[in-house]
Amino acid sequence: MSDPIPYRRPDPATQPPYDAPSYGSTHKRHPKQALLRVPHTLTETSAPRFDQRFYATQADMSQVGGRGALGERIIVAGRVTDEDGRPCANTMVEVWQANASGRYHHPRDQHDAPLDPNFEGRARIFTDAEGRYSFTSIKPGAYPWRNHWNAWRPIHIHFGLHGAGWAQRMITQMYFPGDPLLALDPIFNTTADEAARNRLVSTFDLEITKPEWALGYRFDIVLRGRDATPFENA
Template sequence: MTDPTGYRRPDPATQPPYDVPAYGSTHHRHPKQALVRVPHTLTEVSGPRFSPAWYAPHADLSTLNGKAALGERIIVAGRVLDEDGRPVRGAMVEVWQANAAGRYHHPGDQHDAPLDPNFLGRGRVFTDEEGSYRFTTIRPGAYPWRNHPNAWRPVHIHFSLFGAGFAQRLITQMYFPGDPLLAYDPIFNGIADAAARERLIARFDLDITEPEWALGYRFDIVLRGREATPFENDGAH
């Protein structure tokens, strides 16, 4: 059957299912009935639109009001690409994360790890003409999450990508190489395909690293096709 959108569909094993038995809360949150496709109207396809002029091309989360956050400073950079490796220009990339102690700057996080007054853990940039984005931040800490006995989330950063408007949004998570907690994490391992899981792990990049200042990590995001980055929206939680 020909795909009317012209896009190559990903292998279902490369995207997380709605219900992951080992990830307890998905059982309570996933749809119990078959999904109903609702055609987009002019409202969804025409706006509201985001402007790259709203934000600088590089966000620095590692300082607040001129004061440095606690923890290991890092740089995360990459490109947003389509299924043919072409750059996706003007996409809004949002990130949010825990601080170096593993706590989010959010009232819902009551973990007893300390808050950092100089770290909010959120930022927003737009991709440039080459589809590139870049931000400076603090390497987040692992934290307990009570999904199962002695459960700890691996170190990760949340990503949200917007296209032309609110109806075009994808969400995923970026992990770090060599994290021993990845083997025990039901969210990460909810993706059946091992190669797809690897696409969620950033690569250390010496070219992004800045001498005597910050280690660099590359995290490229592919929106569609067989090499697509796994997204929570495409059948996740």
């Protein structure tokens, strides 16, 4: 076994700031005062218990009731690890996204794009003993979001990872390689460090691809340390 990598707090440039000038909604919801460290209670750090006995697994977003959703079927897989590369086993991963037309299955989304009755856009999976996860979905579409003139979000999938309690939830987004909207997107570009930003972009993986059925994309997540995945703070 290789020597552990010394833990080092990430450079601020590798994580998005609370308030980003180009990301409009952060101006109204970021903290206005200096943050205070408040001790966590036992309940916050140890409850509830996120495991498959209490939370149902739903790993296939590409169909509802056996009826296939419209769009390009994909498989997303990867590993969740700590800063030393050790697997984070039995981690509950929640996923949500827009459909192939760029619309969420949510009443607040009034984008003028069609809804798909066979796509609900949410999944829940758990990592195995090696920290691996996998789910099937439909490649999402881009959508307008009114942050600035002619603003469109790149195609992306949201990830929420749960630890041992309510205070241990981390949220990030996975993007797709070659998307021309990435260079224009304020959310993606709030992470100043280019190498850290690129950790949010998945990679095409032929080993994950299922012949004649779905293309595969790899998205590995590192929870903290020098190579940590950028997570949403605002």
